[in-house]
Amino acid sequence: MKAIVVFIITGLLTIPGYTLAGTSNISSNGTPHHPAFVESRDDLVNVQVAHRSSPSHPMAPNTADVNIIELLQQLNEPLILGYLENLTSFGPRETGTPSCDQAAHYIFDTFQNMGLVVRYHNYTDATVSGSNVEATLYGNDTTNIFIICGHYDSVAAGPGADDDGSGVAAVLAAAEIMRNYDFDHTVRFVAFSGEEQGLIGSYHYVQDAYNSNESIVAVLNADMIGFTATGSDGIVGKIFENPASEWIVSFTQDISVIYSDYIGIQLFPQGETWGSDHYYFWEYGYDAVFYHEYHFNDYYHSANDTIDRMNITYSTRFSRLILATLAQMAQQPVQQRPVLEISSISGGLGVTAQINNIGDANASDVKATILITGGLFNLINVQSTSEQTVLNAQGSMQSKAMVFRLGKILITVAADASNADQVTKQATGFLLGPFVLEVVIAP
Numbered sequence: 001m002k003a004i005v006v007f008i009i010t011g012l013l014t015i016p017g018y019t020l021a022g023t024s025n026i027s028s029n030g031t032p033h034h035p036a037f038v039e040s041r042d043d044l045v046n047v048q049v050a051h052r053s054s055p056s057h058p059m060a061p062n063t064a065d066v067n068i069i070e071l072l073q074q075l076n077e078p079l080i081l082g083y084l085e086n087l088t089s090f091g092p093r094e095t096g097t098p099s100c101d102q103a104a105h106y107i108f109d110t111f112q113n114m115g116l117v118v119r120y121h122n123y124t125d126a127t128v129s130g131s132n133v134e135a136t137l138y139g140n141d142t143t144n145i146f147i148i149c150g151h152y153d154s155v156a157a158g159p160g161a162d163d164d165g166s167g168v169a170a171v172l173a174a175a176e177i178m179r180n181y182d183f184d185h186t187v188r189f190v191a192f193s194g195e196e197q198g199l200i201g202s203y204h205y206v207q208d209a210y211n212s213n214e215s216i217v218a219v220l221n222a223d224m225i226g227f228t229a230t231g232s233d234g235i236v237g238k239i240f241e242n243p244a245s246e247w248i249v250s251f252t253q254d255i256s257v258i259y260s261d262y263i264g265i266q267l268f269p270q271g272e273t274w275g276s277d278h279y280y281f282w283e284y285g286y287d288a289v290f291y292h293e294y295h296f297n298d299y300y301h302s303a304n305d306t307i308d309r310m311n312i313t314y315s316t317r318f319s320r321l322i323l324a325t326l327a328q329m330a331q332q333p334v335q336q337r338p339v340l341e342i343s344s345i346s347g348g349l350g351v352t353a354q355i356n357n358i359g360d361a362n363a364s365d366v367k368a369t370i371l372i373t374g375g376l377f378n379l380i381n382v383q384s385t386s387e388q389t390v391l392n393a394q395g396s397m398q399s400k401a402m403v404f405r406l407g408k409i410l411i412t413v414a415a416d417a418s419n420a421d422q423v424t425k426q427a428t429g430f431l432l433g434p435f436v437l438e439v440v441i442a443p
């Protein structure tokens, strides 16, 4: 038995070229982006599906790729501005109105002129009917799909230049540039409608994709990426993610560092939000992120959400960040990965934790630690570590910790591997000498 006092050291993550102190003068107001006609998450459809873990995903590279730089250099301000002017020329694009349909036709024709395979994805809902527009650039291997998306509908009050002309311009620009290259994986460029009515277009799109068993690896949703209040807002952005999608955050952050000379935006992860078209991808078990300007548009959902109040330089930079992320993902190998899971924590003589590898590849250098704290007078602080060089795909291992005292205890189990993400689980229990009783796993 070995007792180790654990010190936790929190390190600061720093990105070359940026300091956290340098962001202190940036204005971030807290308004959340959400559909105009939806007040809370409770008003959205409650989707019930078994979560589909996707152990396969690409890893970001360590060095810049000249092909990606070539793509980035083609994404310039005139390209973004041109798409924005065309999209806003139809006036407000509320779903179900003729101007929204005109915008859909414009997007369809633009994709078709690029030589892409285009289709309308039509949906009918109790609230509204409409069409999403989808263009596909087939990969050398068509198994895995990567999506870039934005919503082309707007509120009735205004022309939605930033919300979400900016996202659709990024989608169109990415398509215009990527169409001239070959990629290993299939890329889809999607413009949704019905967003302002409650994410209705994307809901039906994801539901159909799920029912067709589509292997969508990553979804990059751009919604309002073109507004700044001050000059310093122009070098930062927000990214929203759920736990399963954190790898897309890391991937994008790596891209922003590797190609910083061509992008110049630092991203700040924000956690979950239900307020844009990425939401139903999460609900159906797909990995997705939502890119968003740092300072929320002061003219949101108004007649003043116009191009002249946007920052086209910023919009272009943000579009470049998303393009580079998408293009890099589309050419990286999708690797089978190990996925660790702590399936049980049990008592008896000491504490036993079971760790499984539920992924498709072997895990290397697996380390499982059990930390026991608490007890009478909070005197217990015991940590036990088990190591295993290889944990086969679909294999299991056990980790055990012994302790001898009295009182209520907190058990924290953590497992990681050199090629898998860390997982943790906590439980409470009661210690009576060497025996651990009443172990209850924390929710």
Ligand SMILES: [Zn+2]
Pocket: 033, 151, 163, 164, 195, 223, 224, 276
């Ligand atoms: Zn929006």
